[in-house]
Structure formats: C-alpha cells, structure tokens
Amino acid sequence: MPTLGIDLGGTFARAAVVDGKGEILASAKVAVQDRKPQGVVETIAQAAEEAVKSSGVKVDGCGVGAAGQIHKDTGVISVAPNLGWRDVPLAAMLTKRLGFDVKVVNDLSAAAWGELHAGAGRGAHDILVVFVGSGVGSAIIADGRLVQGGGGVAGELGHIKVVPGGRLCGCGEHGCLEAYAGGHNLIAQTKELLASGGSRVLEQLTQDDPYTITPVTLETAAEAGDAKAKEIHARAAHFLAVAVANYVTVLNPSRLVLGGGVLTHCPGIKRLVLDGVQQWASRVSREGLLIADAELGDDSGIIGAALLVK
Ligand SMILES: [Zn+2]
Structure with missing residues (x-):
C-alpha cells in the first residue's frame, strides 16, 4: 500500500x-x-x-x-x-x-x-549524502542502513568545528562548518563585507537590487577578482572540501551524493569541493568511489x- x-x-x-x-x-x-x-x-x-x-x-x-x-x-x-x-x-x-x-x-x-532508493544512490549500499543549501547537512547510509547514532543525531557534518570558538552558528555553538559554508551564512558574510565598505565589486553588483544577495552574488564577486569576496568564498569552499574529503576517508563510501542550492548554483564552490576530495581523501578510500549529483531535487x-x- x-x-x-x-x-x-x-x-x-x-x-x-x-x-x-x-x-x-x-x-x-x-x-x-x-x-x-x-x-x-x-x-x-x-x-x-x-x-x-x-x-x-x-x-x-x-x-x-x-x-x-x-x-x-x-x-x-x-x-x-x-x-x-x-x-x-x-x-x-x-x-x-x-x-x-x-x-x-x-x-x-x-x-x-x-536518493538511496529512487535517486542517485540506487544500487549502492554505502552512501554519503552531503547537501549544502541554507545549512550544511549530511546523512550516512552504511550497508544499506541509515546510521543514526546513539541519540539519532549522527552525520551532523554541518556542526563539526572548523574554527573552534569562531563564528556563531544557528545551533548556538561557535565555529561550525555551517557557520562558514552554509548558504545563510554565506549571505550573512557577504552582507557584512558589503556593510564594511570593503568590496567595490560587491557594491557594483548589488547597486540595482541591494536586497537580493545570494551565495551566487558572493561567487560572482570572487570570480570577478574581488580580494575580500574571494577570501570568504575560498575559505568556505576550503572548509567544505577538507570536511568532505575527511568524511570520505573515515567512512569509505562507494558513492558520494552531492546536492543542495549552494552546490547546485555555485559551480566554483562545487569544483573546489570535488578537487578537495580528489586531493585529500585517502587514496584507498577513493578507490571505486563514484560521485553523483542528487537526482530528486x-x-x-x-x-x-x-x-x-x-
Ligand atoms: Zn552548528
């Protein structure tokens, strides 16, 4: 039924x-x-x-x-x-x-x-799913089962600490990956940069519509060569890439499924994450690893x- x-x-x-x-x-x-x-x-x-x-x-x-x-x-x-x-x-x-x-x-x-049963994970038994949208979320499927952990909160990749004591995260703790690389926080960091007057490129990009700032605005400014925007963009992508690469090393999935608005609409960030996995996940954990885009939106x-x- x-x-x-x-x-x-x-x-x-x-x-x-x-x-x-x-x-x-x-x-x-x-x-x-x-x-x-x-x-x-x-x-x-x-x-x-x-x-x-x-x-x-x-x-x-x-x-x-x-x-x-x-x-x-x-x-x-x-x-x-x-x-x-x-x-x-x-x-x-x-x-x-x-x-x-x-x-x-x-x-x-x-x-x-x-995604495991009807999307990009079909046919695999060991899958890591990483979604970077307004937040950073992930889930682990090992041997066909969802890994939930003792309290049901396993796989909270967004809340691993990348800068202990750093930026405040929506979870109430400081220095989480999500506080640097989640979509909400990419927007917040872009607004902070704009408000500080530190980016001419951002000022030009947003002069017609100062209210519609998205992670794509940041990526566009970074790719246009704006040094400060590039710093925020590169830092977010670097933290994400290292986190996902280490995740692959630890869990040795046969498939890594990537999705979410930031990875879908910011190809620059996605490219750096893919490069990071190739460079920093251990060689043995990458053998046989297939990386796929989420299919079910x-x-x-x-x-x-x-x-x-x-
Ligand atoms: Zn957090």
Missing part, C-alpha cells in the same frame, strides 16, 4: 502519497502560519488529507522529514531551530491526529533514504520519508 511522506520546513508543509517504488502519486502544500506545535500538526494534517484525497488511494503509514535534531526512537524533536521548537513529541501528536503510525526523522536522513526528503515507513 502507498504511504504518506511529509516534508516539514519553516514556511511550508508538503505532503505526498508515494508508492513502493518511490513514485509520487499526488501531492499538496500548505503554508505554515501558526508555528506552535498544535498549529503545525493541523497544517500537516491538512496537507496530508489533501494529498490523500487527490491520489484517490488509501495509505497505511506516514513518514515526516523535519529539519532539526530528532530522537530516533520516540520521534520527539529535541531542537528545531527554524520552528523555534524544543522537545516536541511530533510523532505522537501526528499519530493521534492522523490515526495511523507516524515516523519522524531528520530531513537529511529522509533525503538520503530517498526538492522531492528527495518527501519520497524518502514515505519509504522509511516501510
């Missing part, structure tokens, strides 16, 4: 009815207006009911991928920064509201599971969440 997959973000809850092969039969999207747990449960239920209704089929389970740290056995969200939540028993609340079993996992774990999490219920 098909299952429901939910992608819970800070602005939208998306629901899809997914068959056993990972095909989406129907989907729906509802804006998150009330961010309190009960309000979000209602938003998810509304999206789920719309998707099920338009699919015309019955479902027998639901998986939710949510950004945050989630307890693997209880489905309690310990911390969800984009919703401002702490210790919310989302799985239990949704099970009660929807009337069938609901499993809640980290959004990157869901995305990795989707925004749907990887929703498909993976639905398939994880099985």
Whole structure:
C-alpha cells in the first residue's frame, strides 16, 4: 500500500502519497502560519488529507522529514531551530491526529533514504549524502542502513568545528562548518563585507537590487577578482572540501551524493569541493568511489520519508 511522506520546513508543509517504488502519486502544500506545535500538526494534517484525497488511494503509514535534531526512537524533536521548537513529541501528536503510525526523522536522513532508493544512490549500499543549501547537512547510509547514532543525531557534518570558538552558528555553538559554508551564512558574510565598505565589486553588483544577495552574488564577486569576496568564498569552499574529503576517508563510501542550492548554483564552490576530495581523501578510500549529483531535487526528503515507513 502507498504511504504518506511529509516534508516539514519553516514556511511550508508538503505532503505526498508515494508508492513502493518511490513514485509520487499526488501531492499538496500548505503554508505554515501558526508555528506552535498544535498549529503545525493541523497544517500537516491538512496537507496530508489533501494529498490523500487527490491520489484517490488509501495509505497505511506516514513518514515526516523535519529539519532539526530528532530522537530516533520516540520521534520527539529535541531542537528545531527554524520552528523555534524544543522537545516536541511530533510523532505522537501526528499519530493521534492522523490515526495511523507516524515516523519522524531528520530531513537529511529522509533525503538520503530517498536518493538511496529512487535517486542517485540506487544500487549502492554505502552512501554519503552531503547537501549544502541554507545549512550544511549530511546523512550516512552504511550497508544499506541509515546510521543514526546513539541519540539519532549522527552525520551532523554541518556542526563539526572548523574554527573552534569562531563564528556563531544557528545551533548556538561557535565555529561550525555551517557557520562558514552554509548558504545563510554565506549571505550573512557577504552582507557584512558589503556593510564594511570593503568590496567595490560587491557594491557594483548589488547597486540595482541591494536586497537580493545570494551565495551566487558572493561567487560572482570572487570570480570577478574581488580580494575580500574571494577570501570568504575560498575559505568556505576550503572548509567544505577538507570536511568532505575527511568524511570520505573515515567512512569509505562507494558513492558520494552531492546536492543542495549552494552546490547546485555555485559551480566554483562545487569544483573546489570535488578537487578537495580528489586531493585529500585517502587514496584507498577513493578507490571505486563514484560521485553523483542528487537526482530528486526538492522531492528527495518527501519520497524518502514515505519509504522509511516501510
Ligand atoms: Zn552548528
């Protein structure tokens, strides 16, 4: 029987009815207006009911991928920064509201599971998935199983420390990889540079539209030869490259799946990451390593969440 997959973000809850092969039969999207747990449960239920209704089929389970740290056995969200939540028993609340079993996992774990079964990871058993979007996320699949760790928070590559005591990260700690290389923080660093008056190139690039600054703005300034922009860009790419290369050395995946907005839209950063893996991952860990782009785009999490219920 098909299952429901939910992608819970800070602005939208998306629901899809997914068959056993990972095909989406129907989907729906509802804006998150009330961010309190009960309000979000209602938003998810509304999206789920719309998707099920338009699919015309019955479902027998639901998986939710949510950004945050989630307890693997209880489905309690310990911390969800984009919703401002702490210790919310989302799985239990949704099970009660929807009337069938609901499993809640980290959004990157869901995305990795989707890519494993229906995307760029098909046919492999040992996969590393690294997504660099607004944050830096990753998931590990070893021997066909999702590695969750003792507390369910394994694979938090974005929060390894690259500059102990350095920039403040969204997680509340200092010096994380994400604080230097995540999309939100690339934008923040670009704005700081612009505000300091230290980049003529950035001033020119943004003079028509000073509000639309993206990681691509930074990459464009860096490639135009702006020294300060280049410093921020190169530092982010270097930290990412070293982190991913070391990750490959430690885990020896047969496939490395790369995705997320920053890696998709900033080819300069992606090239430096790929070069870094070739240069710095140990030679033996690279033997037989295939590097692939994520294939399912925004749907990887929703498909993976639905398939994880099985
Ligand atoms: Zn962090």
